[in-house]
Amino acid sequence: xxxxxxxxxxxxxxxxxxxxxxxxxxxxxxxxxxxxxxxxxxxxxxxxxxxxxxxxxxxxxxxxxxxxxxxxxxxxxxxxxxxxxxxxxxxxxxxxxxxxxxxxxxxxxxxxxxxxxxxxxxxxxxxxxxxxxxxxxxxxxxxxxxxxxxxxxxxxxxxxxxxxxxxxxxxxxxxxxxxxxxxxxx
Amino acid sequence: xxxxxxxxxxxxxxxxxxxxxxxxxxxxxxxxxxxxxxxxxxxxxxxxxxxxxxxxxxxxxxxxxxx
Numbered sequence: 001x002x003x004x005x006x007x008x009x010x011x012x013x014x015x016x017x018x019x020x021x022x023x024x025x026x027x028x029x030x031x032x033x034x035x036x037x038x039x040x041x042x043x044x045x046x047x048x049x050x051x052x053x054x055x056x057x058x059x060x061x062x063x064x065x066x067x068x069x070x071x072x073x074x075x076x077x078x079x080x081x082x083x084x085x086x087x088x089x090x091x092x093x094x095x096x097x098x099x100x101x102x103x104x105x106x107x108x109x110x111x112x113x114x115x116x117x118x119x120x121x122x123x124x125x126x127x128x129x130x131x132x133x134x135x136x137x138x139x140x141x142x143x144x145x146x147x148x149x150x151x152x153x154x155x156x157x158x159x160x161x162x163x164x165x166x167x168x169x170x171x172x173x174x175x176x177x178x179x180x181x182x183x184x185x186x
Numbered sequence: 187x188x189x190x191x192x193x194x195x196x197x198x199x200x201x202x203x204x205x206x207x208x209x210x211x212x213x214x215x216x217x218x219x220x221x222x223x224x225x226x227x228x229x230x231x232x233x234x235x236x237x238x239x240x241x242x243x244x245x246x247x248x249x250x251x252x253x
Contacts, residue, residue: 040210047203058196137196144204151211161212 020156026093028149031156044152048145052092055141060127062119063139064089064096066103079103088143091150201230 014035024031029044056064066086070079080103081087089096099116101108108115128135154161209222 037214039216040214043210044207047207051200051203054196054199134196141196141200144200148204148207151208155211160210160214162218 014159016158017156021153024093024153024156025091025149028093028152031153035156040155044149048092048149048152049095051141051148052089052095052145055138055145058138058141059135061115062124062127063135064116064142065099065118068103068118085139085143088146091146091153092142093149096146197234201227201234205230 017031017035020031020035022031023034024044027045028048029041029046032038032041032044034041064086065083067079067082069075070082072078086096086099089099096116098108098112100106102117205223205226206219208226209219213219213222
């Protein structure tokens with residue numbers, strides 16, 4: 001995965017990893033963990049999933065969904081793209097899939113049977129009327145978390161945008177100079 | 187007033203998460219990630235502060251206008 005610094009060609013932290021990108025899409029940070037970059041993986045997982053679920057909680061779990069039918073009462077793609085927020089929320093991965101399952105009427109386990117189901121419009125309006133601005137900030141959180149995961153997927157695919165070679169420790173430098181001296185003698 | 191201000195308590199969290207995650211996608215070493223995150227945190231805080239000051243000044247000026 002890690003490549004040693006070489007005199008020829010640019011330095012790269014690892015080869016492009018499509019599997020890493022897919023894993024990071026499904027669960028943020030999973031691609032990095034798969035690549036052995038545990039610290040960053042856990043940071044992405046906790047930060048992005050935390051932000052996404054906090055956003056959902058602020059919106060009373062009613063801000064991640066897609067419409068089941070469009071304005072003309074038709075299902076399919078035209079209904080799917082009616083709620084543009086989902087275009088950002090989708091990129092958080094599996095955490096946003098129940099909304100698609102609800103749209104395509106895929107049966108979900110009992111525990112999450114109504115999770116991310118399109119809320120009743122009357123109840124939703126009442127909730128917004130009786131709330132402060134927190135629900136509005138809530139859907140922003142969910143969209144921001146999804147958009148940030150695109151960067152995380154890129155990091156899993158191609159490594160960090162700016163890659164610097166770690167400085168050798170004193171021990172490593174001493175070992176390298178000793179080896180160089182030996183080679184010189186030989 | 188205090189209740190209305192409560193939503194702004196989420197902003198430091200958003201600032202922290204965005205700056206940390208963004209910086210971690212740009213660097214691999216933790217010291218570089220933290221330095222970059224701090225810089226982005228300051229930039230975002232400054233931007234939000236400017237917006238807040240502009241809105242505050244506008245809220246003072248607009249009611250005083252004669253139309």
